[in-house]
Amino acid sequence: MAAETLQSTSPRTETGKLMSGAEMLLECLVREGVDCFFGYPGGVTIPFYDALYDHHIRHVLVRHEENAVFAAEGFARATGKVGVCCATSGPGATNLVTGLVDAMMDSIPIVAISGQVHSKLIGSDAFQEADTFGITRPATKHNFMVKTLQELPQIVHEAFYIAASGRPGPVLVDIPKDVFQARGHYAPVDTIHLPGYKVFTEGHTGQIRRAAQLIWEAERPFVYAGGGIIAANAAPELKEFVELVDVPAVCTLMALGGLASNHPNFVSMPGMHGSYAANMGMTDCDLLIALGTRFDDRVTGQLSTFARHARVIHVDIDPAEVGKNRTPDIPIVGDVKRVLQKLNRVLHELAPEAAPKKSEARRKWRAQLREWKEERPYDRGHLDEEIRPQHLMDEIDRLSNGQAIVTSDVGQHQMWAAQLIGFNEPRLWINSGGLGAMGFGVPAAMGAQMARPDKLVFAICGDGGFQMAIPELATIASQGLPVKIIIMNNGYLGMVRQWQTLFYNNRLSAVTLDCFPDAEKLASAYGFAGRTIEKPHELTKALQEAIAYPGPYLLNVKVSPEENVYPMVPAGGSISEMVFGPPQPVTV
Numbered sequence: 351m352a353a354e355t356l357q358s359t360s361p362r363t364e365t366g367k368l369m370s371g372a373e374m375l376l377e378c379l380v381r382e383g384v385d386c387f388f389g390y391p392g393g394v395t396i397p398f399y400d401a402l403y404d405h406h407i408r409h410v411l412v413r414h415e416e417n418a419v420f421a422a423e424g425f426a427r428a429t430g431k432v433g434v435c436c437a438t439s440g441p442g443a444t445n446l447v448t449g450l451v452d453a454m455m456d457s458i459p460i461v462a463i464s465g466q467v468h469s470k471l472i473g474s475d476a477f478q479e480a481d482t483f484g485i486t487r488p489a490t491k492h493n494f495m496v497k498t499l500q501e502l503p504q505i506v507h508e509a510f511y512i513a514a515s516g517r518p519g520p521v522l523v524d525i526p527k528d529v530f531q532a533r534g535h536y537a538p539v540d541t542i543h544l545p546g547y548k549v550f551t552e553g554h555t556g557q558i559r560r561a562a563q564l565i566w567e568a569e570r571p572f573v574y575a576g577g578g579i580i581a582a583n584a585a586p587e588l589k590e591f592v593e594l595v596d597v598p599a600v601c602t603l604m605a606l607g608g609l610a611s612n613h614p615n616f617v618s619m620p621g622m623h624g625s626y627a628a629n630m631g632m633t634d635c636d637l638l639i640a641l642g643t644r645f646d647d648r649v650t651g652q653l654s655t656f657a658r659h660a661r662v663i664h665v666d667i668d669p670a671e672v673g674k675n676r677t678p679d680i681p682i683v684g685d686v687k688r689v690l691q692k693l694n695r696v697l698h699e700l701a702p703e704a705a706p707k708k709s710e711a712r713r714k715w716r717a718q719l720r721e722w723k724e725e726r727p728y729d730r731g732h733l734d735e736e737i738r739p740q741h742l743m744d745e746i747d748r749l750s751n752g753q754a755i756v757t758s759d760v761g762q763h764q765m766w767a768a769q770l771i772g773f774n775e776p777r778l779w780i781n782s783g784g785l786g787a788m789g790f791g792v793p794a795a796m797g798a799q800m801a802r803p804d805k806l807v808f809a810i811c812g813d814g815g816f817q818m819a820i821p822e823l824a825t826i827a828s829q830g831l832p833v834k835i836i837i838m839n840n841g842y843l844g845m846v847r848q849w850q851t852l853f854y855n856n857r858l859s860a861v862t863l864d865c866f867p868d869a870e871k872l873a874s875a876y877g878f879a880g881r882t883i884e885k886p887h888e889l890t891k892a893l894q895e896a897i898a899y900p901g902p903y904l905l906n907v908k909v910s911p912e913e914n915v916y917p918m919v920p921a922g923g924s925i926s927e928m929v930f931g932p933p934q935p936v937t938v
């Protein structure tokens with residue numbers, strides 16, 4: 351769609367009012383329904399922060415600009431709304447880059463505002479000048495450099511439109527100081543007209559009909575649901591589809607909760623640390639129905655052997671994804687929600703005649719999946735003498751009952767959390783999937799808790815990633831966010847240690863974390879509660895205490911240091927070639 355009429359329910363400033371650029375920006379944010387954003391000020395954004403001084407929009411002062419993006423992502427991922435963040439020129443803007451790439455990789459709608467030096471100084475190596483536009487070009491879905499006050503409102507609304515439409519992503523708007531300061535008559539923007547930007551939402555009717563026929567003809571159909579299901583709010587349509595066809599389904603790391611974990615047709619997560627049943631299902635199916643997913647290498651393993659017996663239906667809103675890694679038999683470019691609505695209708699229509707034909711083969715296929723699930727479930731084993739990481743996740747799973755928001759950092763704990771914690775709704779599981787950016791978990795939890803004050807929010811971190819995010823404890827404390835930070839403390843950069851153990855002859859190089867702060871003292875330094883535990887019998891009570899505590903809580907859980915995440919598909923291997931444990935010693 352190239353032209354769009356903007357609608358807003360927010361109170362509006364009257365047309366023609368004399369305003370500064372900073373005030374216009376705030377007015378545009380209000381019109382976009384923004385009530386909260388994350389940022390860090392600096393020289394060139396002082397005029398903007400001055401306008402913010404007596405404005406009702408809530409600004410959360412983070413402690414590092416990277417975390418402003420992560421927090422905005424947490425907000426966006428928990429709600430589906432556009433997350434907003436702001437940084438000053440130069441170092442402030444360059445600190446945004448990791449977060450922007452993260453949002454880009456995971457298709458998260460973000461609008462980032464960066465300040466720029468005075469227009470007259472651009473190109474002169476002025477103090478705190480950086481080529482933010484150039485630096486962020488490959489890190490964003492789109493970016494803008496505002497040159498005049500007159501174009502500011504139009505650009506801001508276009509930024510929101512681009513961030514949220516089609517395949518969502520981050521958009522950066524770079525605003526020179528003099529544009530913030532300039533004054534002019536504000537003219538509201540009512541339409542977006544972007545002739546070069548086209549979004550195909552509907553899907554090709556003929557292809558949808560062919561897909562429906564193929565689905566009813568299949569003996570071993572299998573759903574491979576990706577993050578697009580969450581982004582498109584397509585969970586209800588996915589559930590209807592899965593039940594209508596009675597087909598087994600996996601949700602990728604980005605899609606967990608897209609089909610409830612307690613749904614009988616949900617298999618689990620596929621891929622490098624996916625379950626046996628999920629990967630065997632992918633390998634042996636005769637029809638792979640890929641919905642809002644990008645055939646990521648962490649899911650497919652070796653591409654040449656991935657789902658090699660299967661025909662493929664691929665639905666995605668981004669035409670660049672269709673055929674990128676696997677050529678589908680039926681490509682459908684469209685919004686997965688709209689396409690599923692149409693597909694469900696055609697499937698219903700064809701069902702009376704088509705459904706019974708392969709029903710016996712499909713019954714056997716579902717039984718096969720159940721068998722695989724029972725044969726090799728995920729390891730949830732507990733020990734008496736030490737807390738296994740799996741025990742920790744199992745307990746969080748039990749206490750959260752598929753309802754809590756869980757953000758995670760990156761590493762072993764992320765994989766165990768994804769494997770073992772259930773999510774019965776979308777937008778509960780929030781993690782850095784594509785980029786795998788350590789330091790994500792805590793600020794993302796801040797954003798999610800801001801967005802959903804009603805929800806129990808856990809931030810599950812490794813002892814490595816947590817130490818990248820410690821500055822944000824101040825933000826959590828000052829905002830009074832009751833986030834429950836759970837450190838899975840194994841004393842290592844665990845995931846790197848696991849690879850060194852398994853593939854580098856256990857030569858552990860630069861992975862030992864031999865200094866970790868006292869959790870109780872660290873939390874109390876920020877004015878909230880914390881504790882360290884290491885015995886299995888303490889675990890349930892400690893988690894319950896953390897949940898019941900009326901504020902933020904830092905629970906440091908010392909776990910078995912040398913556990914590895916299994917199953918594991920060695921990098922580049924076929925996903926059917928999973929490893930389930932350490933190599934057994936050979937006896938002669």
Ligand SMILES: Cc1ncc(C[n+]2csc(CCOP(=O)(O)OP(=O)(O)O)c2C)c(N)n1
Nearest residue numbers: 761762763786788812813814815843844845
């Ligand atoms: C910013 C960043 N730096 C480095 C890495 C590489 N990396 C991936 S996992 C990992 C180890 C994480 O250790 P920890 O946070 O303790 O979690 P664990 O694996 O032990 O659960 C590292 C260093 C990364 N993903 N992100």
